[in-house]
Amino acid sequence: MNPLHLLFEGTVTTPLGFTAVAVAAGLKKENQLDLALVVSENECSCAAMFTKNQVVAAPVIVDRETLAQNNSRLRAVVINSKNANACTGEPGLANARATQQIAATALGCVPNQILVLSTGVIGVQLPMDKLEAGIIDGALELSRDNGRLAAEAIMTTDTHPKHLAVNVDLPDGPVFIGGMAKGAGMIHPNMATMLAVLTTDAAIAPDVLDGLLKTAVNQSFNRISIDGDTSTNDTIFLLANGASGTAVTDPDCIQKFSAALNQLCTALAQMIVRDGEGATKFVEIQVTGTQSDADAHQIANTIAISPLVKTAFAGSDANWGRLLMAAGRAGVAFDQTKINLWIGVQQANELQLVANGTPTGYQEADAAAVFAEPEFKILLDLGSGGGGTAVVWTTDLSHDYVSINADYRT
Amino acid sequence: MNPLHLLFEGTVTTPLGFTAVAVAAGLKKENQLDLALVVSENECSCAAMFTKNQVVAAPVIVDRETLAQNNSRLRAVVINSKNANACTGEPGLANARATQQIAATALGCVPNQILVLSTGVIGVQLPMDKLEAGIIDGALELSRDNGRLAAEAIMTTDTHPKHLAVNVDLPDGPVFIGGMAKGAGMIHPNMATMLAVLTTDAAIAPDVLDGLLKTAVNQSFNRISIDGDTSTNDTIFLLANGASGTAVTDPDCIQKFSAALNQLCTALAQMIVRDGEGATKFVEIQVTGTQSDADAHQIANTIAISPLVKTAFAGSDANWGRLLMAAGRAGVAFDQTKINLWIGVQQANELQLVANGTPTGYQEADAAAVFAEPEFKILLDLGSGGGGTAVVWTTDLSHDYVSINADYRT
Numbered sequence: 001m002n003p004l005h006l007l008f009e010g011t012v013t014t015p016l017g018f019t020a021v022a023v024a025a026g027l028k029k030e031n032q033l034d035l036a037l038v039v040s041e042n043e044c045s046c047a048a049m050f051t052k053n054q055v056v057a058a059p060v061i062v063d064r065e066t067l068a069q070n071n072s073r074l075r076a077v078v079i080n081s082k083n084a085n086a087c088t089g090e091p092g093l094a095n096a097r098a099t100q101q102i103a104a105t106a107l108g109c110v111p112n113q114i115l116v117l118s119t120g121v122i123g124v125q126l127p128m129d130k131l132e133a134g135i136i137d138g139a140l141e142l143s144r145d146n147g148r149l150a151a152e153a154i155m156t157t158d159t160h161p162k163h164l165a166v167n168v169d170l171p172d173g174p175v176f177i178g179g180m181a182k183g184a185g186m187i188h189p190n191m192a193t194m195l196a197v198l199t200t201d202a203a204i205a206p207d208v209l210d211g212l213l214k215t216a217v218n219q220s221f222n223r224i225s226i227d228g229d230t231s232t233n234d235t236i237f238l239l240a241n242g243a244s245g246t247a248v249t250d251p252d253c254i255q256k257f258s259a260a261l262n263q264l265c266t267a268l269a270q271m272i273v274r275d276g277e278g279a280t281k282f283v284e285i286q287v288t289g290t291q292s293d294a295d296a297h298q299i300a301n302t303i304a305i306s307p308l309v310k311t312a313f314a315g316s317d318a319n320w321g322r323l324l325m326a327a328g329r330a331g332v333a334f335d336q337t338k339i340n341l342w343i344g345v346q347q348a349n350e351l352q353l354v355a356n357g358t359p360t361g362y363q364e365a366d367a368a369a370v371f372a373e374p375e376f377k378i379l380l381d382l383g384s385g386g387g388g389t390a391v392v393w394t395t396d397l398s399h400d401y402v403s404i405n406a407d408y409r410t
Numbered sequence: 411m412n413p414l415h416l417l418f419e420g421t422v423t424t425p426l427g428f429t430a431v432a433v434a435a436g437l438k439k440e441n442q443l444d445l446a447l448v449v450s451e452n453e454c455s456c457a458a459m460f461t462k463n464q465v466v467a468a469p470v471i472v473d474r475e476t477l478a479q480n481n482s483r484l485r486a487v488v489i490n491s492k493n494a495n496a497c498t499g500e501p502g503l504a505n506a507r508a509t510q511q512i513a514a515t516a517l518g519c520v521p522n523q524i525l526v527l528s529t530g531v532i533g534v535q536l537p538m539d540k541l542e543a544g545i546i547d548g549a550l551e552l553s554r555d556n557g558r559l560a561a562e563a564i565m566t567t568d569t570h571p572k573h574l575a576v577n578v579d580l581p582d583g584p585v586f587i588g589g590m591a592k593g594a595g596m597i598h599p600n601m602a603t604m605l606a607v608l609t610t611d612a613a614i615a616p617d618v619l620d621g622l623l624k625t626a627v628n629q630s631f632n633r634i635s636i637d638g639d640t641s642t643n644d645t646i647f648l649l650a651n652g653a654s655g656t657a658v659t660d661p662d663c664i665q666k667f668s669a670a671l672n673q674l675c676t677a678l679a680q681m682i683v684r685d686g687e688g689a690t691k692f693v694e695i696q697v698t699g700t701q702s703d704a705d706a707h708q709i710a711n712t713i714a715i716s717p718l719v720k721t722a723f724a725g726s727d728a729n730w731g732r733l734l735m736a737a738g739r740a741g742v743a744f745d746q747t748k749i750n751l752w753i754g755v756q757q758a759n760e761l762q763l764v765a766n767g768t769p770t771g772y773q774e775a776d777a778a779a780v781f782a783e784p785e786f787k788i789l790l791d792l793g794s795g796g797g798g799t800a801v802v803w804t805t806d807l808s809h810d811y812v813s814i815n816a817d818y819r820t
Contacts, residue, residue, distance in 0.1 A: 055738030055746045087734050089747070089768025122731020123769045232735050307717065307807070321532020324497050325642050328465030336465045337499070358499025359533045397717070399809050 007267055010165020011147025014178040015201035017041045017243030019142040022149035025134025027082035027120075027127060033153035035134045036079045038197055039107060039142055043073040044239040046115070047209040049217050051234035057086035059116040060235060062096040066112050071206040074239060075113040077197055078103045078135060081154045081182065083126050085118040086232040095126045102132050106139035117195050119156055119182065119233050151180035154195055158182050162271040168202075168260040170253050173246040175202035177257075179264055183224075183272030194221060194272060196236040198264070202257060203242030208249075212258050213238045220265035224273045225304040225394045273393045278400030281313045282375045282393065286348050287327075289340075289381040290388030295332045297390035299380070302330035310397030318343070318367035320353050327380060338383030343370045348379035356383075417677055420575020421557025424588040425611035427451045427653030429552040432559035435544025437492035437530075437537060443563035445544045446489045448607055449517060449552055453483040454649040456525070457619040459627050461644035467496035469526040470645060472506040476522050481616040485523040487607055487647060488513045488545060491564045491592065493536050495528040496642040505536045512542050516549035527605050529566055529592065529643050561590035564605055568592050572681040578612075578670040580663050583656040585612035587667075589674055593634075593682030604631060604682060606646040608674070612667065613652030615659075622668050623648045630675035634683045635714040635804045683803045688810030691723045692785045692803065696758050697737075699750075699791040700798030705742045707800035709790070712740035720807030728753070728777035730763050737790060748793030753780045758789035766793075 013020050023035040048067055050060050078099055085092050096118075100111035107114075118126070151161035165178040181196035204212070217236060238261075248257045274282050285303050287296040303309055306326035312319040320341055328336070337357040344350030352360050353367060370376050423430050433445040458477055460470050488509055495502050506528075510521040517524075528536070561571035575588040591606035614622070627646060648671075658667045684692050695713050697706040713719055716736035722729040730751055738746070747767040754760030762770050763777060780786050 053735065053738035054740075054742070054744055055734045055749075084731070087731055087746075087764065087767065087769065089766070091768070122729075122735065123764075232731075232738060319532075321494070321497055321642075324465045325463065325532065328463035328642060330464075332464070334464055336497075339465075339497075354497065354533075356499070357497065358501070359497065 007164050007166050007263060009163070010176065010178050011151060011163040012038050012178045012180050012197055012199045013144045013147035014165035015176040015199045015241070015243065017201055017241045018178070018199045019144055020146040020150035021138040021141045021143065022146055022153035023134040023138040025080070026130045027080055033149065034080055034082045035131070035138060036150040036153035037076060037103070037135065037138050037142065038150060038199065039076040040074070040239060040241040042241040042243055043075060043113070044241040045072050045204055045206045045209050046074045047206065047213040047238045049213060049236050051231060053232050055087065055232050057084050057118060057233040058088055058092035058096040059085055059118045060233060061093060062100070063115050063235065066100070066115060070112045073113055074115060075109045076103060076107055077115045077117060077237060077239070079117040079154050079195065079197070080120070080126070080131060081156055082120040083118060083124055084120045084122045084233050085126050086122045088123065088125055091125055095128055098128060099131060099135070102135050103139070106136050115237060117233070117235055119154070119195055122232065147178065147180070154180065154182045156182060157277055159275055162268055162275070164264055164267050166260045166264045168257055170246055170248070170256060173244060175200060175244045175246050175248070175257070177261055177264055179268050181268045181272055183275065194234050194236070196221065196268060198236070198238040200238070200240045201242065201244035202240055203247040204240040208254065209238055209240055212254070212261055215258060216261045216265040219262050220269040223392045224269045225301060225392060270393055273395055276395040278398040279395035280374065280398050281396040283313060283395065284348065284377040285392050285394065286377065286379045286389070287382070288379065288389045289383045289386065290332065290334070291384055291386035292388040293390055294388070296388040297392070298332055299327045299330040299382070300390045300392040302326050303380070304392050304394035307397055310395070313371070313396035314398045316368065316372045318364070318371040320367070323378065323380065324354070334382045334384055340381040340383060342379040343367065343376060345370055345373050345376050348377035417574050417576050417673060419573070420586065420588050421561060421573040422448050422588045422590050422607055422609045423554045423557035424575035425586040425609045425651070425653065427611055427651045428588070428609045429554055430556040430560035431548040431551045431553065432556055432563035433544045433548040435490070436540040437490055443559065444490055444492045445541070445548060446560040446563035447486055447513070447545065447548050447552065448560060448609065449486040450484070450609070450649060450651040452651040452653055453485060453523070454651040455482050455614055455616045455619050456484045457616065457623040457648045459623060459646045461641060463642050465497065465642050467494050467528055467643040468498055468502035468506040469495055469528045470643060471503060472510070473525050473645065476510070476525060480522045483523055484525060484649060485519045486513060486517055487525045487527060487649070489527040489564050489605065489607070490530070490536070490541065491566055492530040493528060493534055494530045494532045494643050495536050496532045498533065498535055501535055505538055508538060509541060509545070512545050516546050525647060527643070527645055529564070529605055532642065557588065557590070564590065564592045566592060567687055569685055572678055572685070574674055574677050576670045576674045578667055580656055580658065580666060583654060585610060585654045585656050585658070585667070587671055587674055589678055591678045591682055593685065604644050604646070606631070606678060608646070608648040610648070610650045611652065611654035612650055613657040614650040618658065618664065619648055619650055622664070622671055625668060626671045626675040629672050630679040633802045634679045635711060635802060680803055683805055686805040688808040689805035690784065690808050691806040693723060693805065694758070694787040695802050695804065696787065696789045696799070697792070698789065698799045699793045699796065700742065700744070701794055701796035702798040703800055704798070706798040707802070708742055709737045709740040709792070710800045710802040712736050713790070714802050714804035717807055720805070723781070723806035724808045726778065726782045728774070728781040730777070733788065733790065734764070744792045744794055750791040750793060752789040753777065753786060755780055755783050755786050758787035
């Protein structure tokens with residue numbers, strides 16, 4: 001039913017009417033890019049999702065307020081990647097609002113048309129003089145050619161920029177969706193230290209856009225886990241400026257657009273996992289045979305964040321007992337005598353390790369060969385007779401993860 | 411009110427009427443100790459607590475059945491430290507029951523007077539021939555002098571044996587409580603891969619013993635966290651054989667005994683944390699100002715298992731933003747503008763880092779000096795106006811943790 005949408009290496013400026021700029025504003029050392037602006041010529045509808053952490057950064061508070069007033073006439077997103085502006089109290093909120101004011105003046109609009117994003121160190125006030133100069137300079141250099149540089153400017157411990165685009169052929173004409181994301185650490189369902197900006201030149205009403213974004217995030221960014229931590233700053237925006245002249249209104253168009261958006265978000269989410277801090281493995285965990293999808297998701301997540309599972313991945317050790325141990329502490333009741341477990345490289349069900357809770361007569365060398373691959377899949381069936389399923393993607397816990405995070409601020 | 415009980419380096423054989431033996435039964439390589447028996451001359455009352463994991467090892471299933479039939483005439487505990495006998499299906503259950511039969515024959519009692527404990531690799535069947543020979547040989551060498559060796563024989567990745575005893579002066583005469591524990595990895599509240607055997611020569615009815623053990627474990631073993639994983643095998647036994655001739659029945663005696671038991675369990679639990687896999691830090695996390703103790707415990711635990719917090723500990727980096735981030739994802743609602751955070755070496759409240767959600771003007775060098783210590787304390791007050799409090803003890807996440815767990819089976 002879903003047409004195959006073709007992803008390509010586009011950016012947030014692939015959709016018509018969007019420009020961007022990347023600036024070395026001096027927040028980071030050595031002239032590194034640390035500030036990005038994504039700007040639309042036209043006013044945009046906007047859908048947003050934010051971290052569920054109780055401790056939220058100033059930009060999250062300010063953006064929620066802004067979108068409550070205005071979710072249909074947005075003009076730009078301002079992102080810095082050095083300073084999270086989190087745990088900064090009233091001065092931090094004032095700085096986030098001042099950032100809106102500075103950008104609005106530079107772009108010729110009003111402050112509640114500007115969204116702000118921050119990522120980086122917590123508990124330090126933004127250097128507003130540097131940020132102001134960077135925004136003013138940047139606003140003069142906006143271009144459709146800067147999409148890739150913008151994706152580079154939002155990186156923290158990411159090792160490469162993450163951006164993609166997709167073309168959707170609708171009956172009334174083609175539209176594009178572009179996106180960029182940053183991730184790397186503190187990644188967990190509910191979109192941990194992840195920032196993503198998605199743009200489209202389709203015209204879509206805010207309430208429709210909300211539903212489309214929720215569906216896409218639930219299948220993508222909420223299915224990835226690197227370390228189980230969730231950040232104070234996670235945010236994803238989907239901006240629709242209508243510059244293509246094509247509106248997404250009827251159910252068929254919405255369905256086609258939704259499929260493309262899901263594909264784009266899944267690809268960006270998987271890029272974040274593959275570039276997880278210190279990651280040497282990309283592991284897909286499928287859980288089936290639970291009473292509900294939520295139960296399956298809970299079990300898959302618990303496996304994905306288990307340090308003992310993740311260190312076994314790092315060691316290429318097919319120590320499947322740890323998978324069952326982690327499943328068993330997920331808080332979901334099941335009968336251990338009905339567990340079946342398979343692993344595989346191309347398909348998850350290539351080699352069965354456990355049948356009805358008991359090890360099969362598999363050869364250790366065969367299991368070790370799967371875990372030695374940089375990418376492999378795990379299929380755990382709980383055998384409850386229910387139809388619950390879930391898939392999550394995760395990484396190993398390596399020496400480099402410890403090094404990166406023990407020394408992050410130095 | 412509580413008399414100060416004096417802990418000393420006693421063992422499970424310090425209380426009268428208990429003997430033990432440690433055997434190199436050939437389950438581990440190179441003639442290492444891998445089997446322990448703890449035996450009482452008299453029949454014992456027994457209280458037990460088990461893992462809350464849904465996936466439980468065969469000995470957990472068999473011990474639950476055994477104690478349901480008989481909790482007042484126990485004679486011995488048989489422990490191996492190489493093979494967890496978990497995820498081993500019906501053959502594993504049969505092997506656990508056969509172990510009871512072998513020990514009962516060797517000790518001249520019946521199988522439901524024997525408890526069995528296993529820890530080690532999951533998913534492999536026990537080598538029953540070696541285990542049988544070890545039990546039969548060991549039963550001939552039981553001695554009051556072997557308490558320390560028994561604590562050594564139950565170690566897996568522990569770097570040293572953990573045993574203590576305490577003397578309780580009751581009006582009717584003195585009694586002793588002895589204990590040994592193993593821990594190291596997969597430690598989390600609910601007593602993750604932890605085995606502990608506690609013995610006393612007091613006479614205590616099984617229902618009283620149950621209450622005493624629950625109270626003690628809730629204040630000790632359920633307050634420690636190394637990696638957030640919980641094992642399939644966690645078990646703690648408290649055996650009371652009455653050999654001292656002193657009964658613990660009236661409320662005053664029970665209160666005195668309880669205080670001593672709590673002190674013993676807290677000390678053993680802290681020994682487990684200090685010997686956590688790869689641990690270089692011992693950190694006490696105090697949480698106050700929540701609506702309930704359960705909320706405080708939930709927040710303290712979430713901080714204790716956060717990989718980003720634990721790697722910051724490993725790097726001696728006073729990156730307190732991660733503490734707040736972890737608190738915020740604990741699933742407990744609070745107002746971030748009311749957070750206060752202190753750290754200290756002797757006392758938790760020596761240096762305030764955050765006041766009302768905003769960084770204080772503390773000096774980074776002062777904070778770094780605290781985090782550079784091998785032991786320090788953290789006090790997080792959520793400022794809800796409620797009286798909830800909790801304390802947990804945890805470690806850092808170091809390179810050695812990754813090395814130990816990536817290569818555990820090799």
